[in-house]
Amino acid sequence: xxxxxxxxxxxxxxxxxxxxxxxxRPSWHESPLRISIRRFCRHRLALASLITLVLLAVMAIFxxxxxxDPPNAVNISLYQQAPSAAHWLGTDxxxxxVLSRLIFGARVSLTVAVTSAISAGLIGLILGLLGGFLGGxxxxxxxxxxxxxxxxxxxxxxxxxxxxxxxxxxxxxVVIALTQWPTACRIVRQATRSLKEMDFITAARATGCxxxxxxxxxxxSGVMPPLTVVLTLLSAEAILxxxxxxxxxxxxxxxxxxxxxxxxxxxxxxxLSTLPWLWLPPGIIIAVAVLAINFVGDGLRDAxxxxxxx
Amino acid sequence: xxxSVPTPADAAGGAAPLLSxxxxxxxxxxxxxxxxxxxxxxxxxxxxxxxxxVGESGSGKSVSMSSLLRLNPSxxxxxxxGSVLFQGTDLLALSERQLRRFRGREIAMxxxxxxxxxxxxxxxxxxxxxxxxxxxxxxxxRDARARAIELLDLxxxxxxTVRYSxxxxxxxxxxxxxxxxxxxxxxxxxxxxxxxxxxxxxxxxQAQILDLLQDIQREEQVSIILITHDIGIIAEVADRVxxxxxxxxxxxxxxxxxxxxxxxxxxxxxxxxxxxxxAPGGDLPSIPGQPPSLNPPPSGCAFxxxxxxxxxxxxxxxxxxxxxxxGGQHHVACHFFAELRDSAPPGxxxxxxxxxxxxxxxx
Numbered sequence: 082x083x084x085x086x087x088x089x090x091x092x093x094x095x096x097x098x099x100x101x102x103x104x105x106r107p108s109w110h111e112s113p114l115r116i117s118i119r120r121f122c123r124h125r126l127a128l129a130s131l132i133t134l135v136l137l138a139v140m141a142i143f144x145x146x147x148x149x150d151p152p153n154a155v156n157i158s159l160y161q162q163a164p165s166a167a168h169w170l171g172t173d174x175x176x177x178x179v180l181s182r183l184i185f186g187a188r189v190s191l192t193v194a195v196t197s198a199i200s201a202g203l204i205g206l207i208l209g210l211l212g213g214f215l216g217g218x219x220x221x222x223x224x225x226x227x228x229x230x231x232x233x234x235x236x237x238x239x240x241x242x243x244x245x246x247x248x249x250x251x252x253x254x255v256v257i258a259l260t261q262w263p264t265a266c267r268i269v270r271q272a273t274r275s276l277k278e279m280d281f282i283t284a285a286r287a288t289g290c291x292x293x294x295x296x297x298x299x300x301x302s303g304v305m306p307p308l309t310v311v312l313t314l315l316s317a318e319a320i321l322x323x324x325x326x327x328x329x330x331x332x333x334x335x336x337x338x339x340x341x342x343x344x345x346x347x348x349x350x351x352x353l354s355t356l357p358w359l360w361l362p363p364g365i366i367i368a369v370a371v372l373a374i375n376f377v378g379d380g381l382r383d384a385x386x387x388x389x390x391x
Numbered sequence: 392x393x394x395s396v397p398t399p400a401d402a403a404g405g406a407a408p409l410l411s412x413x414x415x416x417x418x419x420x421x422x423x424x425x426x427x428x429x430x431x432x433x434x435x436x437x438x439x440x441x442x443x444x445v446g447e448s449g450s451g452k453s454v455s456m457s458s459l460l461r462l463n464p465s466x467x468x469x470x471x472x473g474s475v476l477f478q479g480t481d482l483l484a485l486s487e488r489q490l491r492r493f494r495g496r497e498i499a500m501x502x503x504x505x506x507x508x509x510x511x512x513x514x515x516x517x518x519x520x521x522x523x524x525x526x527x528x529x530x531x532x533r534d535a536r537a538r539a540i541e542l543l544d545l546x547x548x549x550x551x552t553v554r555y556s557x558x559x560x561x562x563x564x565x566x567x568x569x570x571x572x573x574x575x576x577x578x579x580x581x582x583x584x585x586x587x588x589x590x591x592x593x594x595x596x597q598a599q600i601l602d603l604l605q606d607i608q609r610e611e612q613v614s615i616i617l618i619t620h621d622i623g624i625i626a627e628v629a630d631r632v633x634x635x636x637x638x639x640x641x642x643x644x645x646x647x648x649x650x651x652x653x654x655x656x657x658x659x660x661x662x663x664x665x666x667x668x669x670a671p672g673g674d675l676p677s678i679p680g681q682p683p684s685l686n687p688p689p690s691g692c693a694f695x696x697x698x699x700x701x702x703x704x705x706x707x708x709x710x711x712x713x714x715x716x717x718g719g720q721h722h723v724a725c726h727f728f729a730e731l732r733d734s735a736p737p738g739x740x741x742x743x744x745x746x747x748x749x750x751x752x753x754x
Contacts, residue, residue, distance in 0.1 A: 287495060288495035289493075
């Protein structure tokens with residue numbers, strides 16, 4: 082036993098005379114980031130979803146170690162076998178192990194999700210900041226641009242462009258980024274416009290900060306919380322779009338596996354009814370990934386809400 | 392008004408003014424016209440002086456002061472005329488880039504609500520060091536930190552080393568305002584504009600902040616413009632007073648003469664409406680009517696619809712009074728101020744004799 086009690090005990094003791102624990106001021110040096118992390122961890126579903134996503138990411142990264150078979154190894158003798166001890170999720174029309182393809186497929190889906198969400202977010206962030214902060218004609222140009230893009234049915238445009246430039250992961254990422262940034266842009270612009278009116282921005286200007294400095298030092302930090310939430314939603318959207326494209330045969334190149342590509346099997350009615358192990362696992366894992374991302378987004382939204390003080 | 396506006400500094404023929412505002416006018420573009428928020432104001436500020444700027448909400452006091460550094464967003468605000476000479480440089484003629492060298496370095500501002508004027512997601516220390524690094528790129532992080540801690544200590548923030556790395560939400564209101572003042576002082580400005588620095592604070596803290604401002608003025612040799620709607624605060628700390636009404640300066644005088652013999656009916660009304668400790672209870676006198684719309688402002692003297700002295704006189708309604716010399720560095724914009732001066736002790740508006748007023752104010 083140590084002679085001095087741990088700090089927690091001291092706080093508990095003073096709590097008898099001081100305010101109740103719920104009204105206690107945040108502990109010494111609690112940064113906004115740490116407050117947010119603490120709040121996020123209270124959100125059980127979000128926390129579980131985050132763990133799920135981390136597991137999926139680990140699965141994607143270590144796919145060669147985890148997959149029981151090479152994902153593209155064709156073995157005609159194992160044609161369309163039902164799940165068994167050797168092949169837990171069965172095999173497909175080319176005799177490839179479904180589980181291995183599922184594990185490798187995570188690489189495509191998660192890469193597309195992360196890179197296209199970040200690219201879209203970055204475009205939206207820069208244009209939204211400029212439009213929201215500078216206003217005037219810059220804002221008009223940015224807003225018209227978002228409206229133009231939002232007025233097209235995204236999926237149709239994406240299918241068209243991919244069909245023209247040829248399917249590949251890069252093409253999918255670029256096309257998703259170019260069509261999905263307006264969502265991020267609008268959120269960033271809105272947040273920027275309200276932040277711009279805050280007294281601390283006027284104070285920063287009165288201290289001699291340039292517009293660039295105000296945007297990067299003061300607006301950016303305020304815009305990040307809503308943008309983070311939008312990024313999660315964008316990455317969920319990206320997974321779905323990639324799945325849709327691959328389902329239509331416009332995804333990654335053929336031997337490569339992706340979740341959407343595996344769903345292609347479900348295009349045939351007989352497969353749909355007789356070979357559920359071909360389309361059910363990728364379907365479920367897409368749903369799980371998208372749901373998890375959305376729950377994390379919800380958790381982030383609550384955790385980053387600056388209006389809440391606890 | 393022409394360029395030959397008499398100002399106290401001219402009359403005194405004293406040291407060169409630090410700041411010299413001439414015929415400054417500011418408009419706000421609104422739907423269906425322009426609000427003339429500041430109309431042709433002129434004044435001088437001497438080095439080391441505390442100038443109190445008093446007026447009701449919408450009188451143009453904050454707008455005129457933030458116009459000195461062109462801080463009002465434009466549009467809708469537009470500076471329609473005048474000059475702001477700071478040590479001989481016309482701030483209104485500078486480019487945005489040149490003006491940035493004055494903002495924060497030569498002229499610093501402290502705002503009304505310290506809870507809103509600090510960035511909530513950055514530590515107080517980093518905001519003070521940023522204010523310094525904006526103007527001195529070569530300043531090392533360690534030196535900036537040392538100076539920031541020194542400043543926090545100077546403005547009376549206890550445990551400055553600990554406070555340095557805390558966030559604004561961990562500061563109380565008074566401490567935040569002290570931190571804002573530290574930030575404003577970080578570049579050793581020659582002029583500090585304090586825009587209602589105590590309005591958001593409770594009374595005891597108000598007194599502490601006012602004391603701090605006075606100490607700073609003495610020790611750091613900085614001139615201060617103190618904007619307030621509380622004329623009691625002016626009595627406490629200012630050397631000279633500028634009374635604004637409807638975008639115009641209506642009276643300016645040393646703090647003593649102004650409180651002893653206010654010459655503008657509006658100033659009289661302001662003084663009369665203060666609660667007093669040495670007077671019997673009952674309803675406080677108030678100035679009848681509402682602050683006027685400035686789109687467009689009333690004809691003639693803007694105060695005439697509410698003025699007891701005017702009482703329907705034609706001249707008040709038609710002719711805009713100039714800021715006239717009333718002797719002894721006392722200037723007033725009223726056609727009939729002589730009547731007020733001669734009718735002392737003023738009984739009509741209900742104020743008591745003025746010599747012991749300073750003692751009587753309940754702040």
